[in-house]
Every structure is written in structure tokens, then in C-alpha cells.
Amino acid sequence: MDVQQLTFLIVGLSFALYIGIAIWARAGSTNEFYVAGGGVPPILNGMATAADWMSAASFISMAGLISFMGYDGAVYLMGWTGGYVLLALCLAPYLRKFGKFTVPDFIGDRYYSQTARSVAVICAIFICFTYVAGQMRGVGVVFSRFLEVDIVSGVLIGMAIVFFYTVLGGMKGITYTQVAQYCVMIFAYLVPAIFISLMLTGHVLPQTGFGATLADGSNIYLLHKLDQISLELGFAEYTSGSKSTIDVFFITFALMVGTAGLPHVIVRFFTVPKVRDARKSAGWALLFIAVLYTTAPSLAAFARTNMIDTINGPDMQGTTYEQAPAWIKNWEKTGLIEWDDKNQDGKMFYAGDERNEMNIDRDIMVLANPEIANLPGWVIALVAAGGVAAALSTSAGLLLVISTSVSHDLLKRNLMPSISERGELGYARLAAAIAILIAGWFGINPPAFVAQVVAFAFGLAASSFFPAIIMGIFSKRMNSIGAVSGMVTGIVFTASYIVFFKFISPELNNQESWWFGISPEGIGTLGMLINFSIAFTVAHFTPAAPAEVQQMVERIRYPKSEITA
Amino acid sequence: MKTRKEQAEEYWKANLSLLFKLLSVWFVVSFGAGILFVDILNEFSFFGFKLGFWFAQQGAIYTFVILIFIYVHRMNAMDKKFDVEED
Numbered sequence: 001m002d003v004q005q006l007t008f009l010i011v012g013l014s015f016a017l018y019i020g021i022a023i024w025a026r027a028g029s030t031n032e033f034y035v036a037g038g039g040v041p042p043i044l045n046g047m048a049t050a051a052d053w054m055s056a057a058s059f060i061s062m063a064g065l066i067s068f069m070g071y072d073g074a075v076y077l078m079g080w081t082g083g084y085v086l087l088a089l090c091l092a093p094y095l096r097k098f099g100k101f102t103v104p105d106f107i108g109d110r111y112y113s114q115t116a117r118s119v120a121v122i123c124a125i126f127i128c129f130t131y132v133a134g135q136m137r138g139v140g141v142v143f144s145r146f147l148e149v150d151i152v153s154g155v156l157i158g159m160a161i162v163f164f165y166t167v168l169g170g171m172k173g174i175t176y177t178q179v180a181q182y183c184v185m186i187f188a189y190l191v192p193a194i195f196i197s198l199m200l201t202g203h204v205l206p207q208t209g210f211g212a213t214l215a216d217g218s219n220i221y222l223l224h225k226l227d228q229i230s231l232e233l234g235f236a237e238y239t240s241g242s243k244s245t246i247d248v249f250f251i252t253f254a255l256m257v258g259t260a261g262l263p264h265v266i267v268r269f270f271t272v273p274k275v276r277d278a279r280k281s282a283g284w285a286l287l288f289i290a291v292l293y294t295t296a297p298s299l300a301a302f303a304r305t306n307m308i309d310t311i312n313g314p315d316m317q318g319t320t321y322e323q324a325p326a327w328i329k330n331w332e333k334t335g336l337i338e339w340d341d342k343n344q345d346g347k348m349f350y351a352g353d354e355r356n357e358m359n360i361d362r363d364i365m366v367l368a369n370p371e372i373a374n375l376p377g378w379v380i381a382l383v384a385a386g387g388v389a390a391a392l393s394t395s396a397g398l399l400l401v402i403s404t405s406v407s408h409d410l411l412k413r414n415l416m417p418s419i420s421e422r423g424e425l426g427y428a429r430l431a432a433a434i435a436i437l438i439a440g441w442f443g444i445n446p447p448a449f450v451a452q453v454v455a456f457a458f459g460l461a462a463s464s465f466f467p468a469i470i471m472g473i474f475s476k477r478m479n480s481i482g483a484v485s486g487m488v489t490g491i492v493f494t495a496s497y498i499v500f501f502k503f504i505s506p507e508l509n510n511q512e513s514w515w516f517g518i519s520p521e522g523i524g525t526l527g528m529l530i531n532f533s534i535a536f537t538v539a540h541f542t543p544a545a546p547a548e549v550q551q552m553v554e555r556i557r558y559p560k561s562e563i564t565a
Numbered sequence: 566m567k568t569r570k571e572q573a574e575e576y577w578k579a580n581l582s583l584l585f586k587l588l589s590v591w592f593v594v595s596f597g598a599g600i601l602f603v604d605i606l607n608e609f610s611f612f613g614f615k616l617g618f619w620f621a622q623q624g625a626i627y628t629f630v631i632l633i634f635i636y637v638h639r640m641n642a643m644d645k646k647f648d649v650e651e652d
Contacts, residue, residue, distance in 0.1 A: 074621035211613035221613035239618040283633035297622040560649040
């Protein structure tokens with residue numbers, strides 16, 4: 001069998017598995033559709049959360065991004081893991097005890113206000129659509145590169161699969177397919193990483209190979225060599241990076257609190273049976289995520305060393321194009337590698353200054369890895385299946401939040417309170433189906449600003465949901481007017497800053513024009529601080545939350561059901 | 566004998582103090598070692614890594630995982646001690 005047949009086979013088998021699980025885990029009630037009946041064991045919920053969280057971007061793009069950013073890549077590594085500590089310690093157990101279905105549920109009930117609920121619904125839907133557009137595109141891209149079908153067919157196949165198990169199974173179907181998808185994804189990520197680590201450093205674990213000496217007999221540390229060649233080629237030193245300290249600080253913080261405020265992540269903690277399960281499953285989730293997130297920076301360093309060696313040759317004089325390995329020519333066809341022989345010497349050369357003749361897309365670091373390392377065809381097929389699993393699992397989680405927001409928060413809790421359970425479930429399925437169609441449309445016609453708006457999703461989550469939920473749990477007297485004015489100022493501030501620098505005056509988007517040197521990616525942190533200070537100031541001068549709301553806050557602080565202090 | 570109310574208040578205080586300790590470690594390993602003091606720590610080497618770089622790309626993540634499991638363990642013990650465990 002050739003690589004393409006193998007890929008069809010492995011991706012096809014993984015799809016059959018997901019569909020089988022979906023049929024087995026059909027949802028029969030709104031409770032099952034929204035939170036899988038609240039009966040998911042913590043370790044499985046941890047796996048599902050990990051798959052939910054790790055998107056096509058984590059799987060395909062992150063290692064490549066880090067390999068071009070060096071030290072600065074730490075903003076993603078710490079930012080997208082550190083949020084789980086906040087989730088586990090400050091949010092998950094209390095929201096589980098609260099025991100409803102969605103984030104707008106909590107905001108609406110805690111702040112006893114339909115305005116607060118509506119602001120939360122709009123934010124949730126906006127954040128999810130921003131995110132899901134990129135995922136559908138990811139499915140299409142993987143299909144088109146590995147299976148040579150066009151992107152549109154790829155997106156349609158992806159939509160059909162997600163449609164099947166989201167509409168049929170709701171949260172219950174999603175949870176168990178996500179468990180399977182996590183396994184496919186992590187296996188597909190680790191196999192090539194382990195092979196490459198063995199080849200370069202002789203270490204089985206990429207995490208220790210990262211800090212080991214090269215296996216080529218030179219006895220030089222990998223990172224030391226990478227620093228050296230980076231400087232010689234006119235890049236910043238790999239282990240130092242080039243962003244300012246304040247910007248790294250603010251971006252990392254915004255990504256952390258943004259993660260902790262993302263509705264599709266939070267809702268996963270409503271699906272476990274007990275408060276202590278919510279705590280434990282946050283631990284498992286981060287452990288499963290950390291497996292990929294500690295491998296990624298190792299892979300980034302290996303891939304960069306390999307790539308520079310291949311292109312510039314062992315003597316750092318460049319390699320003649322005729323002698324280039326097959327993967328360079330293969331990926332040149334896709335436009336992900338471009339070579340422009342500027343000095344007409346017939347040799348390729350990669351550098352950070354005017355000597356550079358190569359244009360290399362960062363996604364190639366993961367996608368072409370198996371070929372760069374000469375791994376067998378089934379590993380390449382596995383990477384394709386892993387990329388699809390990552391994109392599908394995240395899309396499903398996001399689509400479910402959109403559908404729940406519409407059927408539960410908007411219809412049941414707001415517009416049609418007398419709707420029957422059957423009716424609500426029907427609307428939930430309908431909303432999921434419509435959301436999939438819209439997401440697919442975005443996948444086929446991606447708005448040019450998809451990459452730009454990801455900063456939005458995190459910025460908004462950081463400046464709206466996170467402070468509102470934290471204050472709702474830790475401050476008993478925080479009232480409706482305080483929380484709503486905090487949320488609104490936080491969002492307006494963050495959104496204006498991002499819109500200004502990304503869309504209105506992109507030519508000003510540089511360190512000199514930014515406030516305090518904070519980039520739009522990191523501004524959510526400031527938005528969060530503004531939210532907190534406005535909320536506390538307003539609440540200080542207005543009456544405290546009513547007694548029954550304070551009692552509710554009291555109740556969610558203790559795992560035992562009947563306690564009130 | 567403490568009243569139910571006093572016991573619940575003590576539980577909440579103990580919870581906050583645990584949060585404060587764990588979040589301080591969370592802050593120190595990531596924002597401290599990985600960002601603010603990264604250049605100073607990079608003067609030291611840790612196996613083949615510069616220490617600050619290791620914290621930023623590996624060490625902080627390991628610490629995060631350990632912190633959550635410590636929290637789970639300590640909270641379960643506290644739930645029992647203050648008799649606020651779920652039924």
C-alpha cells in the first residue's frame with residue numbers, strides 16, 4: 001500500500017470509531033445533551049477536556065510557531081497550560097457545585113439579571129464562532145495535503161462527521177468521541193517526536209533529548225548548537241527571543257486567564273458527578289495536555305536543527321538543489337516551501353538576513369516531520385489522522401456551546417421559559433445543525449482575519465468571563481450593577497484596542513505605538529484589571545447583592561449539599 | 566464544640582490560605598522564573614538547558630500539574646476534616 005492508501009485507511013478507521021461511539025452514546029434528555037448526564041468519570045473527562053482544548057492550531061501549528069520564535073514561544077506553552085491551575089483552584093469546583101448547564105447560566109443567576117445573562121450569551125457565541133472557523137479550515141487543510149482532495153470536500157467531510165455525533169449525541173456523544181480523539185492525537189504526536197529525538201540525541205523522551213548532547217559524536221548540546229547557528233545566520237539567539245519582557249508577561253497572563261474563561265472548557269467541568277471529581281479532572285486534563293505541551297518545544301528545537309542542517313548543509317554553505325531530499329520538493333508543490341535562488345549559485349540557503357533564499361511555512365514543522373525523519377508511511381498517515389482528530393474534537397466542543405447558548409440560555413431561560421424538555425432538546429439539535437453549517441461556510445470561505453481574531457477570543461474571555469466568575473464566587477457582596485459595568489468596560493476597552501491595532505490602523509501595530517509596550521494579544525490582561533477595578537468601585541457605592549444571592553454564593557463554596565454558614 | 570457556622574467559616578479560610586500558597590508558587594515558576602528573572606536564571610545551566618529557558622518551556626508546566634494534584638489531595642483531606650464532604 002502506498003502512503004495515500006494508508007492515510008485513507010487510517011483516517012477512515014478513526015472516523016468509523018467516532019461514528020460507532022456516537023451511536024452508542026446517543027443523548028435522550030437535555031441533561032445528557034448539555035452535560036452528558038453529569039456522570040463522566042474524572043479521568044475520562046480529563047482526556048475529553050484535553051482533546052477539547054487542543055485544537056488544530058495546537059497540533060499542527062504550535063511546534064512550528066515555537067521553532068520560529070525560540071524562547072518567545074513560552075507565551076503559548078505557559079499561557080495555554082497555566083490557565084488550568086486557575087480553573088482547578090478558583091473555578092471548576094465551585095461551578096460544579098452550582099450545578100447548572102452553562103456559563104451564562106451562572107452569570108445570569110449569580111447577578112440576578114437578564115442583561116448579564118444576555119451579555120454572557122453574546123460573548124460565548126462570539127468566542128466560539130471565532131474559534132470554530134479556524135478548526136473547520138484545519139480539517140480541510142489536512143485533507144487536501146494528505147489525501148489530495150480539494151479543501152471544500154475536506155471541509156464537507158469534516159462537517160458531516162461532526163454533524164453526526166454532535167447532533168445525535170450532544171455532550172454525551174462528544175465526550176466519548178473526544179476520549180478516542182485524544183488517544184489518536186497524542187499517539188500521532190508522540191511517535192514521530194520520539195523517533196526524531198532518538199535520531200538526533202539518542203534519548204527516548206523528547207523532553208530530555210531537548211537538553212541533551214547531539215548524537216553525531218560532536219558532544220555539543222543541542223540548544224547550544226541551535227543558539228550558535230541562529231546567531232551566525234542572523235536570527236535572534238534561540239533561547240533568548242526578541243519580545244519585550246512586559247509584552248511576554250502580559251500575553252502569557254492574557255492567555256492564562258483567557259483559557260480559564262473559555263466557555264467550552266469551563267462547561268466540561270459540569271459533566272462530572274461531584275465537586276471532588278471536578279478538581280481531580282482538571283488535574284488529569286492538564287496532565288494529558290502537558291504530554292503534548294512539553295513535547296512541542298522539544299520537537300520545535302529538533303525540527304529547526306534538522307531543517308537548517310538539511311538546507312544549509314553540514315558545512316553551512318548551502319545544499320545544491322538537485323541533492324535536496326524528496327520532502328523539500330514534495331512540500332514545494334504545496335507552496336509551503338519556496339526557494340528563490342537569489343545569488344544564482346544553484347544552492348539553497350536559509351538565514352535571517354539578506355542571504356536568505358527560502359520561504360518556509362511554520363506548519364511544515366509538524367506535517368513534514370515524518371518525512372524529514374524518514375519514517376514509514378503509516379506514521380505519515382497517523383499524523384493526518386491526528387490533525388483531523390484535533391480539529392474535530394475542538395469544533396464539536398465549540399459547536400455544543402453555541403447550541404446550548406441558543407436553546408438553553410436564549411430560549412429556555414429568556415424568551416420561551418415554558419418550553420417542554422422535548423422542545424428544548426429539539427431546538428438544541430437544530431441550533432447545533434445551523435451552527436455547523438455556518439462554521440462550514442467559514443471553513444470554505446475563511447475570512448481573511450481568522451488569525452487576527454484569535455486574540456479576540458482570548459482577550460474577551462479574559463476581560464469578561466474570568467473576572468465576572470471569580471468575583472461571583474469569591475466576593476459575596478458583588479452586585480449586578482458592579483459586575484455588568486465591569487464586564488462591559490472590560491470588553492469595550494479590550495475590543496477597541498484590538499480593533500484599532502488590527503483593523504483600523506494596522507500600520508501602527510508596533511511596539512512604539514502600543515500602550516506601555518503591550519501588544520493587542522496581551523491587552524486582555526489590562527482589560528481584566530479594568531474590569532475588576534470598575535466592578536469593585538461601582539459595587540462599593542451601590543447596595544450589596546440581595547440576601548438570597550449571597551446564600552447561593554455561600555452554598556457553592558462548600559461541597560456538602562445542605563451547609564450554610 | 567464549634568458551631569456549624571464557625572466550622573464552615575474556618576474551612577473557607579483554610580481554603581483561601583491554601584489557594585494563596587499554591588498560586589504564589591504558580592506565579593513564581595511561570596511569571597517569576599520563566600519571564601521576569603529569566604535572564605538572571607539563564608546564567609545557570611541545568612543539564613543542557615539554560616535554567617530560565619527550561620522553566621519557561623518545561624519546568625513551569627510540570628509544576629502546574631503537580632500544583633493541581635497537591636490541591637486535589639489537600640482539599641479532599643480538608644473536606645473530611647471540616648465535615649463538608651459531599652454525600
